[in-house]
Amino acid sequence: xxxxxxxxxxxxxxxxxxxxxxxxxxxxxxxxxxxxxxxxxxxxxxxxxxxxxxxxxxxxxxxxxxxxxxxxxxxxxxxxxxxxxxxxxxxxxxxxxxxxxxxxxxxxxxxxxxxxxxxxxxxxxxxxxxxxxxxxxxxxxxxxxxxxxxxxxxxxxxxxxxxxxxxxxxxxxxxxxxxxxxxxxxxxxxxxxxxxxxxxxxxxxxxxxxxxxxxxxxxxxxxxxxxxxxxxxxxxxxxxxxxxxxxxxxxxxxxxxxxxxxxxxxxxxxxxxxxxxxxxxxxxxxxxxxxxxxxxxxxxxxxxxxxxxxxxxxxxxxxxxxxxxxxxxxxxxxxxxxxxxxxxxxxxxxxxxxxxxxxxxxxxxxxxxxxxxxxxxxxxxxxxxxxxxxxxxxxxxxxxxxxxxxxxxxxxxxx
Ligand SMILES: *Cc1c(COP(=O)(O)O)cnc(C)c1O
Numbered sequence: 528x529x530x531x532x533x534x535x536x537x538x539x540x541x542x543x544x545x546x547x548x549x550x551x552x553x554x555x556x557x558x559x560x561x562x563x564x565x566x567x568x569x570x571x572x573x574x575x576x577x578x579x580x581x582x583x584x585x586x587x588x589x590x591x592x593x594x595x596x597x598x599x600x601x602x603x604x605x606x607x608x609x610x611x612x613x614x615x616x617x618x619x620x621x622x623x624x625x626x627x628x629x630x631x632x633x634x635x636x637x638x639x640x641x642x643x644x645x646x647x648x649x650x651x652x653x654x655x656x657x658x659x660x661x662x663x664x665x666x667x668x669x670x671x672x673x674x675x676x677x678x679x680x681x682x683x684x685x686x687x688x689x690x691x692x693x694x695x696x697x698x699x700x701x702x703x704x705x706x707x708x709x710x711x712x713x714x715x716x717x718x719x720x721x722x723x724x725x726x727x728x729x730x731x732x733x734x735x736x737x738x739x740x741x742x743x744x745x746x747x748x749x750x751x752x753x754x755x756x757x758x759x760x761x762x763x764x765x766x767x768x769x770x771x772x773x774x775x776x777x778x779x780x781x782x783x784x785x786x787x788x789x790x791x792x793x794x795x796x797x798x799x800x801x802x803x804x805x806x807x808x809x810x811x812x813x814x815x816x817x818x819x820x821x822x823x824x825x826x827x828x829x830x831x832x833x834x835x836x837x838x839x840x841x842x843x844x845x846x847x848x849x850x851x852x853x854x855x856x857x858x859x860x861x862x863x864x865x866x867x868x869x870x871x872x873x874x875x876x877x878x879x880x881x882x883x884x885x886x887x888x889x890x891x892x893x894x895x896x897x898x899x900x901x902x903x904x905x906x907x908x909x910x911x912x913x914x915x916x917x918x919x920x921x922x923x924x925x926x927x928x929x930x931x932x933x934x935x936x937x938x939x940x941x942x
Contacts, residue, residue, distance in 0.1 A: 564930040566905035568918025572769030575832040619751035631776040637790035646706035691719030701733035713743035713881030747882035770830035794819035890941040
């Protein structure tokens with residue numbers, strides 16, 4: 528019997544695929560049949576096969592057939608219906624608290640501004656916005672912009688780039704001057720999975736509001752917004768929710784805050800009576816007030832097919848496969864990449880890890896370019912990080928092994 532670790536991993540990958548209860552879902556996606564290895568489902572998910580036909584039907588039947596009548600008949604309610612369904616299936620959010628709207632960047636801006644205004648109105652000393660030093664650029668840029676605009680102060684939380692903001696770091700950053708804290712549920716760089724319930728309590732104990740960025744967790748990691756007592760959350764739908772390039776983001780506002788928070792982009796779609804076209808803006812009740820302009824109806828259709836799949840598979844089973852995939856990837860990495868000098872730049876404990884793992888080596892930028900030429904698609908993040916995104920509905924264990932074997936060859940070639 529061979530003792531080559533690659534042969535043993537091949538046997539293991541076959542066994543894991545054979546016993547994977549979600550294996551059949553992979554075939555529901557475009558590209559499952561190709562030999563391309565996709566490690567970027569955490570940046571842009573693959574399209575479900577049925578989406579092409581459903582989008583075509585929408586263009587002819589709904590858009591072409593109903594024309595402007597479609598707004599009254601169903602489109603106006605889509606951001607709320609779809610938001611509620613997403614909230615129910617993947618966010619632990621009761622109905623009436625989730626809406627599909629603008630981009631993640633715009634929704635983060637609106638909710639950060641609303642939260643800062645609300646807290647500092649109640650206590651003028653609350654002028655601090657807390658954010659991680661290593662958070663996703665858009666999150667950091669927004670906080671700096673809002674601070675400059677509103678005369679607020681940014682409090683940066685320093686973190687280990689192989690982890691993320693944890694309870695100890697957060698406790699040192701919040702206090703009586705904190706208005707709002709922006710946190711990532713899963714770090715885009717390391718894959719660190721925050722203990723959202725505990726961190727939310729720390730923010731509340733300081734008298735501040737928390738805004739969770741769920742971009743890298745929604746659809747891969749169970750989220751319990753209501754149970755955690757979260758105030759606000761925003762996340763992408765084109766990553767693990769397969770909504771397509773630029774599909775609109777979602778926003779969650781806990782019911783208890785909806786009457787008091789006022790967002791800054793006052794548009795007609797967020798007004799109390801949209802078609803009254805009155806002389807002044809009065810915000811609507813409920814989630815409508817967090818909208819600004821006309822909802823991107825076409826762009827929010829694709830994610831419905833992924834929600835069907837999530838309903839079918841269940842988020843608990845999706846998370847279970849995600850953990851098995853990342854565990855397998857780390858075992859393979861320890862077996863064939865560690866001897867080449869590749870380090871794991873993600874948490875080892877699955878309870879602290881989301882759906883991707885980051886592997887670090889000085890040659891990873893060149894390795895990424897080489898892999899893309901071979902139809903092996905991970906992505907690169909400084910410093911020296913190769914991100915291996917393992918979307919649980921679309922990634923197989925054999926694909927994971929083949930991709931990591933290609934990484935080993937590329938590191939040998941570049942190293
Ligand atoms: C992907 C991502 C975004 C993207 O924001 P867009 O407005 O959709 O470009 C924001 N924050 C995080 C943490 C992300 O991972």
